[in-house]
Amino acid sequence: MWRRRNVLAYERPEWYLNTPDTCRLFVQEYGIGDEYVVVLHGGWGGEHSYLLDAFEGVEEHFVLVFYDQRGSLRSPCPSELISVDKHVQDLECLREQLGVDRLNIVAHSMGTILAMMYLDRYPERVKGLVFISPSAPRSPFEKWELELLERHEQAKQAFFERQEIDLEIKRQGLDREWDELSDKEKTNAWRIRFAGSNLYHVEHWPQLKGGQIFFSQEAAEAALRSMPRQYDFTSALARHPWPIHIIEGDHDFGPVYVEYTRQWVSKIGNARLTVIRNAGHNPWIDSPDEFTTALIEALLNTT
Template sequence: MLIFDAPDGTRLAYRRVGGDGEPLVVLPGGPMHAAAYLGDLGGLSAHHPLVLLDPRGTGDSAVPREPATYRCDRQVGDVEALRAHLGIERLSLVAHSAGATLALLYAARHPDRVGRLVLIAPSPRPVGLEITDADRREVAQRRRGEPWFPDAFAAFERVWAGRAADDDWAAIAPFSYGRWDAARAERASQAGHRNPEATAGYYGEGAFAPEAVRSALGRLRAPVLLIAGEHDVGLPPGRAAEYAGLFARGELAVQPGAGHFPWLDDPGWLSETIAAALRADPAG
């Protein structure tokens, strides 16, 4: 574990994995999940060293004095402090799910400090991209041949109808994974690695205006690789293409057979796809 100080004095922790050289800085999702669940992103550390940040109040990072600083826009300063601590002029940022919100807000505020963005199953919220029930239903229906489908799809129907019970949210979990048989143990092992108070505050009122974020990202000069899972109901491939189109230099890669956690489904495909993109444009 390595540590540095956030602008408000909160001690933040990160883990460095891989060899020497300028690292990729990795922001976890959740929101506000400790970075341990990412592993090394399917072996990506064999291609590039990784710096995996535990957001404030998660993992080995300290709990801040002010809970209001859990709001995602107020964590932009944490990423900038990490950049300065590492002595990197321009960051290559890799972000998963809700962590992509923080990455995009950082890019909007500090465009000249971003060399490259890699967004893995990014949340559509910061750019106001609507994912409809019909979008999710189309993706979910492709899984009809899987043994867990009847119960999971029935739970999804109750969610869409607005009458979901607490158990229904757990029942739809298989739709987040390309290989539910292999993901069950991983999902269970990560229980409790999220800070509920931080999760509740991350998307607090006033955190961002999607129109302003879209405008800033449209002017971003850095190349952006957006990776979507073929089976991800959170960001179906069709909507992912629309998302990638918001960037001046956006590129979409759809991982076959993958869900919302693609390094669990085909780690080699994910790590090689990211490494190939970085080789094609290493400096951004």
């Protein structure tokens, strides 16, 4: 049976980061300790609260700094002021406000690209790096990459349509005509399918947060439009003088993508990969104890 998570301890008053172009970014801190750990949520267009459960226990060792990236839920910003370059500069502004020389960063999903871009631009400003369910550090162009990613797309589609999703919908009594469902039931049906994409254990769907009003399509599209067509951060990662820890489920959007991660991690001498069995894109929900152990060990070995 999955473990119910608790609210993080040592909550501090929220504050707002004022950017040079007059956006205000929501910042929330938890924890005790001598070092900050800045958490980068996924997206683009996501927000931080879906990640809180992932850090249960970590706040006993570090001060965790969560923030909503510009354009996200608590950090409204006009789309014309949203770009990946602005996201990088926001992270540098946050570092300056925290008053630290080097950041410890934990990033999830697309947040790992932001972390890599920041490292590439400000290598002297980064210390600990932990990537959860990461994006690859370069745009694919070699034959082996394209072939592997084609296999991944096929496996991902099958993973998103697996039988367990429909069985859970039926088990919850939601296998009726859409018009017959209440709004609450419709939301639950949506969340089960959302869990089918992000979790290995679909039955853990009540623990899955985010999506719907917690996601800004406008912010996502603005950031994506500004992404470089070709990028490669492998050299920046390889030059980093501290270990880089990667934590990923063996069913991250299906069973194939972790093979891609293994390939690029093997080419970066200071990178360490921990694969969590029977876990998806949000491994802290599928395997909370194993994930928490891996995350705390990674942070203690890089900070």
